Amino acid sequence: MSAVWRASRAAVKRRRLQTVVIGLVVFCSTATVLLALGLLDAVSNPFDRAFEKQRGAHQVVLFDAAKVSAGQLAETAGRPGVAAAAGPFDQATARLEKSPPGVGSGAFRVVGRADPAGPVDRPELRDGRWATATGEIVLNEDGDLVRPELLGSKVQLVDGPELTVVGVYSSMSSSADAWVTPEQMAALHPTARQMLYRFDAAGSAEQLESGLASATAGLPAEARTAARSSASLEEAFSGTAKAYLPFMTVFGVLALLVSVLIVANVVSGAVVSGFRHIGVLKALGFTPNQVVGVYLTMVSLPAVIGAVLGTVLGAALAQPVLRVAFQGVMRGTAVVEVSPWVYLVCLLGLPALVAVAALLPALRAHRLSAAQAISAGSAPRSGRGLRVQRALGGTRLPRAVSLGLGQPFARPARTALTVAAILLGVTTVTLTTGLTSTMVQYADSGKRDGGASLDIRVGRAAFEQTEPKLTDRQMEALLRSLPGVERVSAQAISQVKLAGYQQSSAGFFLRGDQDPGDIRQIVEGRPATGAGELVASPTFLSQHGLAVGDRVTLELEGRRTTATVVGKSIDGDARFFFSTWATLLELEPSAGAAYYDVRLKPGADVQAYVDAVRAAEPGLYPGVVDDGNLAADTVVSFASVFTVLLTVVAALGVFNTVLLNTRERRRDLGMLKSIGMTPRQVTVMFVTSMAVLGLLAGLVGIPLGMVAHRVLVDNVGSVDFPAVMKDVWHLPELSLLALAGVVIAVLGAYVPARSAARLTIAKVLHTE
């Protein structure tokens, strides 16, 4: 056994508590870092990963079949900047006469393709097989559930054949709603040709645009009817997720910072406090390199154990946490998982960080002579620190307090690291409480008052459902007449074109009782009440270049009407707008409701109501609606997990700092006790020394957290938080938060301070 190993083992044994603290800090930090990195990785990657796996199309372009030939399009594959191209494939837009539940509403894009392979866009098999014969159809499903009942079901096209579903595929490029064989396609009278391109440069929206321009250069301008880029796909893909992914990123980064800081602080502190011991080793004849070796071994042992256990814990936490975080967000074949490099970084990176943190002070010890090292064991003196101590000695504060206040100045570097850790802790707590408060209000704004909410759909033969016998108005009257009801509204959804825009939007037209919850959701303007009024989400308005007060022309099957944007809702889908029944009647005089929203009285029997509806009209299909706001819940729970972890880590850092301080100050402590410092005064002294850092960290960390909160909520594209939800800071909260840093500091300091107070120091007084 080498001398280095023996000395390190002895050192670890003699400093059990310190070893345990290092191990614990590395353990917690590793778990936190793993979660943070896993999150950052998952946030940035699932779309890209799945997209690249399928060699997704950077542009999906539609051409008018009458204006450009297949040969002309095939040539575009060789254009500069085009890395790969697939097509042309014929495409038809069909309407469905009859389809399985949940398939196709509105225009249905059917593309003729012989196989899902090729250089661009390889839809991934979910169920069944690709279409090989006429009469067969393959559906593009982007939900994350496999629905076995789809296979073998029938799709009836309006004025077209009945097709059998033989497969379900998923295309990250969203290149079609369904595929058929090219032969079958010919029978559907395609009017468009589809080209799928991948470009050499596809990093930005501009590059996607110029790639498209280069690929289609020289073709008749009017031949190109539509193009959809991967950027817009990604946008759509993570639409909901975008509401809170920035939050998670911030928490991830904060967690990383705090962990790294604390590990550095704890480990370098361990080495610095061992300077005297280093001097003794040197006096014994250890070479400088052996001394460094002893210290590296000493801290690496707990670090490696902590990193391994932390990785195990982090890995165990990561999957469920990520699943919660991305619930309802996933589309297509994207899989949320922690990349292997994250585990690798945790397993190797944290011990490496520990080694570096130990190496820096150890190298300093390396240069010191034995005598210098021994005397460096007591706190080094710095001029400013001394002046502060002296000034404090003259104040009216109790002496234990003023001694505590002076302590941080004795070790400025350690103090700085400790303050930084508490500061980040306070910033996190501030940010979390702010976000929680914003998100709770946000979730509340979506909450409906009163009892259960029911979504009652009108049966459609196309979905193999019973058609109701009652008329629209009779059904509404029926729903109003059943016991327990509070409000009823009828809604119709129609694909409406806004004049001047390529794509149509889904218009929700409402009749009956307005839900106060809906009204609360309006953050600008007012709800739509009369004919020719509509409200929409921030994303809808920004994508259409509209603002509250603007007028638009709506088109539906040849009929037109003008409408004014009267309000903006807090959030919502970019493809939807909301208007009134009166508006719909202008476009579609014979319109009937597609479903009814029913709100029951608080405490009303939901099942009884559902049974009554079914009994009275078998053509109505009631379902219970969950009011919960998943995004808000996720942010709140996620923020809480990180806050707890970071508070623990920060408190451990403080604990360690006080532990080191009490160790180094044993002699001073002994002297103070010998002249009559009471145990309480000792505790007060050490707790004060950290509380002042906590206060300082609070004073800086709170504004920092407030700014972070504001920056975050202002930059959530899909949610437009009104001022009341952003102004969450009031005096009581702020003063409570100011205490947060102090609480973290006191929590961490109290235990070692108490044990210092109880320490029998008789021995140290008599020895040098």
Add this chain to the structure above:
Amino acid sequence: MTTDHDSDRQVVVQLDGVHKEYGDLKALDGVSLEIRAGEAVAVMGPSGCGKSTLLNMVAGLDRPSAGTVRVNGHDLGGLNETGLALFRRRQVGMIFQFFNLLDDLPALDNVALAAQLTGTPAKQARHRALELFEELGIADRRNTYPAALSGGERQRVAVARALMNRPALLLADEPTGALDSRSGEQVMDLLIDLNQIGQTLLIVTHDPKLAHRCASRLVEFADGRVARESALERQL
């Protein structure tokens, strides 16, 4: 030599059958000792015989495994940690071989500290400390940090600190052990002067010269026990 006059004086320290064990090791093995006001007692003995342990018992820095320790009427066994701290503040002053000054306070503040812990305002405490500095002849060093003081000066600062709260008993553990002979002399003179104005002293030392110059009684220790007690004629 004990005189009738001595036995009239108040008992300041009274140890009865004091034992102290560290595991199997008996550091003190039934020590009984009485010190009266105004006495100067020197304790001598081989290294490891329990002298410092004895001093810790009297100072209330440690508790005996068995036996009673009474100092100036206080039964230390009946005091909790806080009680002991308050006792140390008022009843005893201690000086050590290695001074034990706070490195980051100037000399005067080191001394003032002892009074400030009891709640004396800074100004008053510094005032009283300065008086002591003047008496001890180190007033010109009051703003110097311990690192820049000579050993003898440091020990005089330590004495000043020990006297700050006018203790009934001054305890010294090898006060000249870390000093050269000239500085040692100065500290000895100081102790003699203090005893002459009535300060009770308990001094642990390896230095026969210190014992014979300063003490009126010699207690010889061996293996945690009092081996011999003798009165001393001061050799001035």
